[in-house]
Amino acid sequence: MDIGDCRSPALRDTPRSWWPVAVVGAAVIAVCYGFARYAYGLFVPRFGETFDLDPVVVGALSAVSTVGYVVGLLVAPAGAARSARATTLVAGCSATIGLAAMAVAPDVVLFGAGILAAGAGAGLVSPGVAQLVVETVRRGARTRAQTWANTGTGAGLALTAFTPLLPLGWRPIWLGFAVVAAVVTAAAAWSLPRATTGGTATGLPDDGTxxxxxxxxxxxxxxxxxxxxxxxxxxxxxxxxxxxxxxxxxxxxxxxxxxxxxxxxxxxxxxxxxxxxxxxxxxxxxxxxxxxxxxxxxxxxxxxxxxxxxxxxxxxxxxxxxxxxxxxxxxxxxxxxxxxxxxxxxxxxxxxxxxxxxxxxxxxxxxxxxxxxxxxxxxxxxxxxxxxxxxxxxxxxxxxxxxx
The missing domain is CATH 1.20.1250.20 (MFS general substrate transporter like domains)
Incomplete structure (x- = not known):
C-alpha cells in the first residue's frame, strides 16, 4: 500500500516536481542524523579530554542522545498530524540548538542537554519528511522522493567524516555544524512546500487495525x-x-x-x-x-x-x-x-x-x-x-x- 493513497484524487495527481522536496528533505536529514546524532562518535576522544570522561560516562552520554531520539519519535506523529512541514523545521531547529549548546557547553551537564536536543531532532525529522512527501508529491513519484530523501543519512556521515582532521578544536567544528544546520533549516523554511489539502493528519485511515x-x-x-x-x-x-x-x-x-x-x-x-x-x-x-x-x-x-x-x-x-x-x-x-x-x-x-x-x-x-x-x-x-x-x-x- 502506498501511504497516502487514501488522500484526495486531486492531491494524488498534483504535477508538483518531486526532486526539490527530496533534495531539501535529504539536507535536513543529513544535519539531523549525520551531524546532530552520529558525529558524536567521531569526537569521543576529544570530548573525553575536555570533560575528563571515562568510558562509562561516554556510554551514558550516548544513551542520552538515544533518549532524545526516542522522545522525538514519540512526539513526531502528533506533530506531523498538525503539520509535516512544521515538524521537519522543528527537527532542524532542535538539531541546531543542540549542536550550538554542545559547542559552548562549560560543563558536562549543558553538554548532555545539547546532546538530548540534538537527538530529538533526529527523532522528529524522518517522520516529518516522509509525511511531507506524501502530502506534496504526486503518488507516482513518491517512491523516488522518499528514497532520495533518505540518502541524507549516508551523505551526512560522509560529510562529517573528515572534520576531525581540521586544524581546529572540536568546539569551533561543532559550532560550524550548528551554523550549517541553521542555514539548512532556513533554506528548508523558504523552499519546502505546504500541504495542498487539509486532509487527514496522517494520510492514513484510522480503522483500528x-x-x-x-x-x-x-x-x-x-x-x-x-x-x-x-x-x-x-x-x-x-x-x-x-x-x-x-x-x-x-x-x-x-x-x-x-x-x-x-x-x-x-x-x-x-x-x-x-x-x-x-x-x-x-x-x-x-x-x-x-x-x-x-x-x-x-x-x-x-x-x-x-x-x-x-x-x-x-x-x-x-x-x-x-x-x-x-x-x-x-x-x-x-x-x-x-x-x-x-x-x-x-x-x-x-x-x-x-x-x-x-x-x-x-x-x-x-x-x-x-x-x-x-x-x-x-x-x-x-x-x-x-x-x-x-x-x-x-x-x-x-x-x-x-x-x-
Missing part, C-alpha cells in the same frame, strides 16, 4: 537487537581505531566508509523480493556481525578498519530498511504505525546498548567489547524458529527501504 501481539513481538525483538548491536560501534569505533595504533586519517576514512558504503543498502528491497525477508535478513545480520567483530582484532590494520566500517554502514542501513518492510507488512492499513514501533524498539536497544557497552569497556576493554557485540548480533539467528521469523512478503508489500 492491529496485528496480534504474537506477530508484533518478533519485529520488536529484532529492532531492539539491532539497536543494541549498533550502539557500541557508533560510540566507540573511533576510539578503538586509535587504541590499536591506527592514525586519525584511518579513523576518518572509516567513518566516511560508513556513509558511502551505506548507500548500497538501497538494493536490500530487491534482494528481499527474490530471497525473502528472513533469508536476506539473516545473511545481512551474519556479515554485519563479522564486520563489527573485526575491530576486536589486536591488529586489524587500516584495511580491516575501513572494511569493518563499510560493512557496518551497509548492514545497519539495510537492516533498518528491513525493519521498515516488516513493520509496514504488519500494519497494512497504516504502515507508519509499524515503522514507529520498530524505530522506538531500536531506540530502546540503542539506549541500553550504549550504557552496557560503556560498562563493558570499562571492565574488559574495547577489544572484548567489540567481540561480544559481534557475538550478540548472531542472536538474530533465532529467526529460524517460526515464532521469531519475519513474515513472508510479496512483491506488492515492498515499500522502498530507508535508513533510520
Amino acid at each position: 492491529r496485528p496480534r501481539p504474537a506477530l508484533l513481538l518478533p519485529l520488536l525483538l529484532n529492532a531492539v537487537l539491532l539497536g543494541a548491536v549498533s550502539a557500541p560501534y557508533w560510540t566507540f569505533s573511533t576510539s578503538r581505531v586509535g587504541e590499536v595504533g591506527l592514525s586519525t586519517a584511518v579513523a576518518t576514512w572509516s567513518w566516511c566508509a560508513i556513509g558511502l558504503v551505506g548507500l548500497a543498502a538501497g538494493i536490500a528491497g530487491r534482494v528481499v523480493e527474490r530471497y525473502g525477508l528472513r533469508a536476506t535478513g539473516l545473511a545481512i545480520w551474519t556479515a554485519w556481525s563479522a564486520g563489527i567483530a573485526l575491530l576486536a582484532l589486536a591488529e586489524p590494520g587500516p584495511a580491516g578498519a575501513v572494511v569493518s566500517a563499510g560493512v557496518f554502514g551497509a548492514g545497519f542501513m539495510a537492516l533498518t530498511g528491513l525493519c521498515i518492510l516488516w513493520g509496514a507488512h504488519l500494519f497494512p492499513a497504516a504502515p507508519s504505525r509499524g515503522v514507529t514501533w520498530a524505530f522506538l524498539a531500536m531506540g530502546v536497544g540503542q539506549t541500553a546498548g550504549s550504557s552496557l557497552a560503556g560498562a563493558t569497556a570499562g571492565m574488559l576493554g574495547l577489544g572484548p567489547t567489540f567481540a561480544l557485540t559481534g557475538l550478540l548480533g548472531l542472536a538474530a539467528w533465532m529467526q529460524l524458529h517460526h515464532r521469531f521469523a519475519p513474515p513472508a512478503l510479496t512483491g506488492a508489500d515492498q515499500p522502498a527501504p530507508a535508513a533510520g
Whole structure:
C-alpha cells in the first residue's frame, strides 16, 4: 500500500516536481542524523579530554542522545498530524540548538542537554519528511522522493567524516555544524512546500487495525537487537581505531566508509523480493556481525578498519530498511504505525546498548567489547524458529527501504 493513497484524487495527481522536496528533505536529514546524532562518535576522544570522561560516562552520554531520539519519535506523529512541514523545521531547529549548546557547553551537564536536543531532532525529522512527501508529491513519484530523501543519512556521515582532521578544536567544528544546520533549516523554511489539502493528519485511515501481539513481538525483538548491536560501534569505533595504533586519517576514512558504503543498502528491497525477508535478513545480520567483530582484532590494520566500517554502514542501513518492510507488512492499513514501533524498539536497544557497552569497556576493554557485540548480533539467528521469523512478503508489500 502506498501511504497516502487514501488522500484526495486531486492531491494524488498534483504535477508538483518531486526532486526539490527530496533534495531539501535529504539536507535536513543529513544535519539531523549525520551531524546532530552520529558525529558524536567521531569526537569521543576529544570530548573525553575536555570533560575528563571515562568510558562509562561516554556510554551514558550516548544513551542520552538515544533518549532524545526516542522522545522525538514519540512526539513526531502528533506533530506531523498538525503539520509535516512544521515538524521537519522543528527537527532542524532542535538539531541546531543542540549542536550550538554542545559547542559552548562549560560543563558536562549543558553538554548532555545539547546532546538530548540534538537527538530529538533526529527523532522528529524522518517522520516529518516522509509525511511531507506524501502530502506534496504526486503518488507516482513518491517512491523516488522518499528514497532520495533518505540518502541524507549516508551523505551526512560522509560529510562529517573528515572534520576531525581540521586544524581546529572540536568546539569551533561543532559550532560550524550548528551554523550549517541553521542555514539548512532556513533554506528548508523558504523552499519546502505546504500541504495542498487539509486532509487527514496522517494520510492514513484510522480503522483500528492491529496485528496480534504474537506477530508484533518478533519485529520488536529484532529492532531492539539491532539497536543494541549498533550502539557500541557508533560510540566507540573511533576510539578503538586509535587504541590499536591506527592514525586519525584511518579513523576518518572509516567513518566516511560508513556513509558511502551505506548507500548500497538501497538494493536490500530487491534482494528481499527474490530471497525473502528472513533469508536476506539473516545473511545481512551474519556479515554485519563479522564486520563489527573485526575491530576486536589486536591488529586489524587500516584495511580491516575501513572494511569493518563499510560493512557496518551497509548492514545497519539495510537492516533498518528491513525493519521498515516488516513493520509496514504488519500494519497494512497504516504502515507508519509499524515503522514507529520498530524505530522506538531500536531506540530502546540503542539506549541500553550504549550504557552496557560503556560498562563493558570499562571492565574488559574495547577489544572484548567489540567481540561480544559481534557475538550478540548472531542472536538474530533465532529467526529460524517460526515464532521469531519475519513474515513472508510479496512483491506488492515492498515499500522502498530507508535508513533510520
